[in-house]
Amino acid sequence: MNLSIAQTVPEPADAHACNESAVPSTGDQVQELLRANAELKQLNARLSDAQDKLMQSEKLASIGQLAAGVAHEINNPIGYIFSNFGTLEKYIADLFEMLAAYEEAETALAGTPVGARLETLRETIELDFLKDDIPMLMSESKEGITRVRKIVQNLKDFSRVDTTQEWVMADLHHGIDSTLNIVNNEIKYKADVVKAYGEMPDVECLPSELNQVFMNLLVNAAHAITAERGTITVRTGCADDTAWVEVADSGEGIAKENLGRIFDPFFTTKPVGKGTGLGLSLSYGIVKKHLGQIEVSSEVGVGTVFRVTLPVRRRPEA
Ligand SMILES: Nc1ncnc2c1ncn2[C@@H]1O[C@H](COP(=O)(O)OP(=O)(O)OP(=O)(O)O)[C@@H](O)[C@H]1O
Ligand SMILES: [Mg+2]
The missing domain is CATH 1.10.287 (Helix Hairpins)
Known part of the structure; x- marks a missing residue:
C-alpha cells in the first residue's frame, strides 16, 4: 500500500517541477476515490438485490x-x-x-x-x-x-411438479380455481370472492408460474382489504388472440406516488415479515416471459384492479 502511494504521489520537490494539470492533486484523487467507492457501493447493492431476488424465486420454486x-x-x-x-x-x-x-x-x-x-x-x-x-x-x-x-x-x-416445466396449452380457469383453494385461508376471513369468468380459450403457458402470479395478486388483494370485509372479483375473458384475467379488490387502493414503484423489487408498504416486496416484481417477470402485460389501475379508498393480458399462443400461426 505504502509502495503504491510512493509511486503515484510525487515528492514535494518534484511536484514543483511537474505540470500541475498533468498530475492530479491529492484532493482530486480523494474525490476520484470517493466517486469510485460510491459507484462500487451502488453496484454492490444492485448485485446483492439481484442475488436476493434470485434466492427468493429459488425459495418459491x-x-x-x-x-x-x-x-x-x-x-x-x-x-x-x-x-x-x-x-x-x-x-x-x-x-x-x-x-x-x-x-x-x-x-x-x-x-x-x-x-x-x-x-x-x-x-x-x-x-x-x-x-x-x-x-x-x-x-x-x-x-x-x-x-x-x-x-x-x-x-x-x-x-404441477409432476408434469415437466414445459409450455403447454392450459385452462387458466383451472389454475385460478386451484390457486383460490390454496390461498383460501388467507382470503376467507377478509373477503368474498366473486368469480365472473368469461369465455377463454386454453392458453400456451407455464401453468405453475402463472399460478404464482394469480396467487400474488389474490394475496395482495386480500391484504389490501382493511375494512371489516371486502370483495375480490376475478374476471376473465378474451379478445382477438389474447386472454385476460383481472383481479379487482375493494381494498385501500394504491397512493399515486407509489403506483410507479409497485413492480420494483423490494418495494413494499407492508410491515417487516408480512411482505418482501418481491411478489409483483416476480409476477411482472413471469408475465413478460409469456409475452404478456400486467397493468394496474387504482383509486385510494375505492380499490385496485390488476389485469394480466396474455397472448393465447406464443407464436401466432402465420
Ligand atoms: N391490490 C393491492 N392493493 C393495494 N396495494 C397493493 C395491491 N397490490 C400491491 N400493492 C402494493 O404494492 C406493494 C408491492 O406488492 P408486492 O406483491 O410486490 O409485494 P408485497 O405484497 O409487499 O410482498 P410479497 O408479495 O413479496 O410478500 C405492496 O406492498 C402494496 O403496497
Ligand atoms: Mg405481494
Missing part, C-alpha cells in the same frame, strides 16, 4: 417442489383410506340390517337368561345412540377425507 412432494406422498394413503371408507360404509349398512333382524328375534327370547343379557348389554353400550351416531361419524369423516383429497389435488395442480 423449492417450496412448490416440497409441497408437491408432500402432496404426492399423502395422495397414496388418502386414496386407499377413501376407497376403504366406501367399502366400510357398505359393510356397516349390512351390519345394521343384520342387527335389525337380531332385534326382531330378541322378542322371542323375552324372559330367558339370554334375553336378559341382551337387554343389559344394549343399555350398557347405548345401542340406540350408536345407531344414530355411527352414520353421522362416518359421513363427517368422509367429508374430512374428501377435503384432504381436494387440498392434495390442488397442491399438485398448483405446483
Whole structure:
C-alpha cells in the first residue's frame, strides 16, 4: 500500500517541477476515490438485490417442489383410506340390517337368561345412540377425507411438479380455481370472492408460474382489504388472440406516488415479515416471459384492479 502511494504521489520537490494539470492533486484523487467507492457501493447493492431476488424465486420454486412432494406422498394413503371408507360404509349398512333382524328375534327370547343379557348389554353400550351416531361419524369423516383429497389435488395442480416445466396449452380457469383453494385461508376471513369468468380459450403457458402470479395478486388483494370485509372479483375473458384475467379488490387502493414503484423489487408498504416486496416484481417477470402485460389501475379508498393480458399462443400461426 505504502509502495503504491510512493509511486503515484510525487515528492514535494518534484511536484514543483511537474505540470500541475498533468498530475492530479491529492484532493482530486480523494474525490476520484470517493466517486469510485460510491459507484462500487451502488453496484454492490444492485448485485446483492439481484442475488436476493434470485434466492427468493429459488425459495418459491423449492417450496412448490416440497409441497408437491408432500402432496404426492399423502395422495397414496388418502386414496386407499377413501376407497376403504366406501367399502366400510357398505359393510356397516349390512351390519345394521343384520342387527335389525337380531332385534326382531330378541322378542322371542323375552324372559330367558339370554334375553336378559341382551337387554343389559344394549343399555350398557347405548345401542340406540350408536345407531344414530355411527352414520353421522362416518359421513363427517368422509367429508374430512374428501377435503384432504381436494387440498392434495390442488397442491399438485398448483405446483404441477409432476408434469415437466414445459409450455403447454392450459385452462387458466383451472389454475385460478386451484390457486383460490390454496390461498383460501388467507382470503376467507377478509373477503368474498366473486368469480365472473368469461369465455377463454386454453392458453400456451407455464401453468405453475402463472399460478404464482394469480396467487400474488389474490394475496395482495386480500391484504389490501382493511375494512371489516371486502370483495375480490376475478374476471376473465378474451379478445382477438389474447386472454385476460383481472383481479379487482375493494381494498385501500394504491397512493399515486407509489403506483410507479409497485413492480420494483423490494418495494413494499407492508410491515417487516408480512411482505418482501418481491411478489409483483416476480409476477411482472413471469408475465413478460409469456409475452404478456400486467397493468394496474387504482383509486385510494375505492380499490385496485390488476389485469394480466396474455397472448393465447406464443407464436401466432402465420
Ligand atoms: N391490490 C393491492 N392493493 C393495494 N396495494 C397493493 C395491491 N397490490 C400491491 N400493492 C402494493 O404494492 C406493494 C408491492 O406488492 P408486492 O406483491 O410486490 O409485494 P408485497 O405484497 O409487499 O410482498 P410479497 O408479495 O413479496 O410478500 C405492496 O406492498 C402494496 O403496497
Ligand atoms: Mg405481494
